[in-house]
Amino acid sequence: MANAAGAAQAVLLRDDDNVAVAARPIPAGSRLSFGPESVEVREPIALGHKVALAAIAPGEPVRKYGQVIGFASRPIPAGAHVHVHNLKADLFERDYAYATERPAGRTGEPPRTFQGFLRPDGRVGTRNYVAVISTVNCSASTSRYIADRFRDRDFRADYPNVDGVFAITHKGGCGLPFEGQDHKNLERVLAGFANHPNVAAYVIVGLGCEGAYAEHLIDSQQLTLLVRNGDGRRPTAPPRPRVLNIQDEGGITRTVEAAVAAVEQLLPEANAWRRSEQPASKICLAMECGGSDGNSGVTANPALGVAADLLIAQGGTAVLGETTEIYGAEHLLTRRAVSAEVGRKLVDRIKWWEWYTGVFGAEINNNPSPGNKAGGLSTIYEKSLGALAKAGSTALVDVVDYAQAVPGPGLVFMDTPGYDPPCTTGLVAGGANVLVFTTGRGSVLGLKPTPCVKLATNTPMYDKMKDDMDLDAGPILEGESVESVGRRLFERILEVASGDLTKSERIGVGEEEFAPWTIGPTL
Missing domain, CATH: 3.40.50 (Rossmann fold)
Incomplete structure (x- = not known):
């Protein structure tokens, strides 16, 4: 940030910029000064909008952050509002200059820590949730009903270390090419949430006939359940996740009851996790x-x-x-x-x-x-x-x-x-x-x-x-x-x-x- 002007009315980000950014609404007639140069504002400039510091001819670049943000689409007088009415985003060449400016980074910062949940794989959770994961939109409402059964309960009374039970629902899971890019993306996302360090346990809820079916998700992504052993730092042989398919369970109502019972079984295990001091490197x-x-x-x-x-x-x-x-x-x-x-x-x-x-x-x-x-x-x-x-x-x-x-x-x-x-x-x-x-x-x-x-x-x-x-x-x-x-x-x-x-x-x-x-x- 090169300079501020007029009691912080505007900010000049780099010395070679030809626009400044309004730090507050600027009335017409105000005068902005940056070093020896000054300009009279020709029209009201709203907070966050740009004002020209010099005349800019059509086709000339407009610079902010010391970089080109577009080109004047018509003459822009000094002091004028610079926006979509007089600025266009023409294509221009960028010099990628690969790996030529590798910065060293900061040094000398004292070590910092936080209180987190250390998982068996070495990652650290900042939260400790139980998730209800829907494989397909057809099981989204059912997954929501399951999570709803736990919303009004006082988790802190019985399970003080559990942040809650939440549903992962979406609009996909079928009508997509099997093992195509969208199928792989969806499975990678669902697996990322299931295996997330902030998730202690989960159940999977499907319909039963969807393209992105649960067993394929489990096998392709090698999904397992997180299990504590002793002090919680050593993994045991983890069990496969619990899957409930609406068609197999006999409909929505039976699925909800079975899944609620499954979550009830997971809560004590999730509650067994404790926060401990962890290095900030785990964030x-x-x-x-x-x-x-x-x-x-x-x-x-x-x-x-x-x-x-x-x-x-x-x-x-x-x-x-x-x-x-x-x-x-x-x-x-x-x-x-x-x-x-x-x-x-x-x-x-x-x-x-x-x-x-x-x-x-x-x-x-x-x-x-x-x-x-x-x-x-x-x-x-x-x-x-x-x-x-x-x-x-x-x-x-x-x-x-x-x-x-x-x-x-x-x-x-x-x-x-x-x-x-x-x-x-x-x-x-x-x-x-x-x-x-x-x-x-x-x-x-x-x-x-x-x-x-x-x-x-x-x-x-x-x-x-x-x-x-x-x-x-x-x-x-x-x-x-x-x-x-x-x-x-x-x-x-x-x-x-x-x-x-x-x-x-x-x-x-x-x-x-x-x-x-x-x-x-x-x-």
């Missing part, structure tokens, strides 16, 4: 932004990048997704890749998305959404550059497929859509045990079994939605440093990992957002 952090605005890349996303850097300095893992929302900024990650091979894996995914969207007559740059635009974002390049700030400053160590188990430590990229529910579903299926979600417009996502920390980009929205937002990054616009807010966020991550509830958990949000990515045709 796998998912990073997501949604309902973004023009200040997402100025406040919340850079602050999350600081928190990710701090976690990686502890030996932890941070995973970034949303391939369609780093489009136009991917060259900044390829330069930070640990090898040219890793960088090319990312570019391969970008090229696949160009092909995939083209099949349907769409373009990746048909983005941002109307809400993003209302918040000041004009092009996909601008949105992508702001989104990429979540990735902090460390090296990119790997690129993985959707819902693939995330290796660590370090910064990992997962190929996902930009749409929040399927993106976060993939990140959590990959093993993320904490999720931080930045938002400027006010997204309210949660996703069991992983706690979701909501970070607001601006104070007006935070004040309006305090019941849903966990932390405010808006003070950055008032002069607090990005580093300071990032460190506060890192401390909040440790608190949440230790069991402190997020706002979405207190409200009960987190089951409807489960949405595996569907790529191909429905048959």
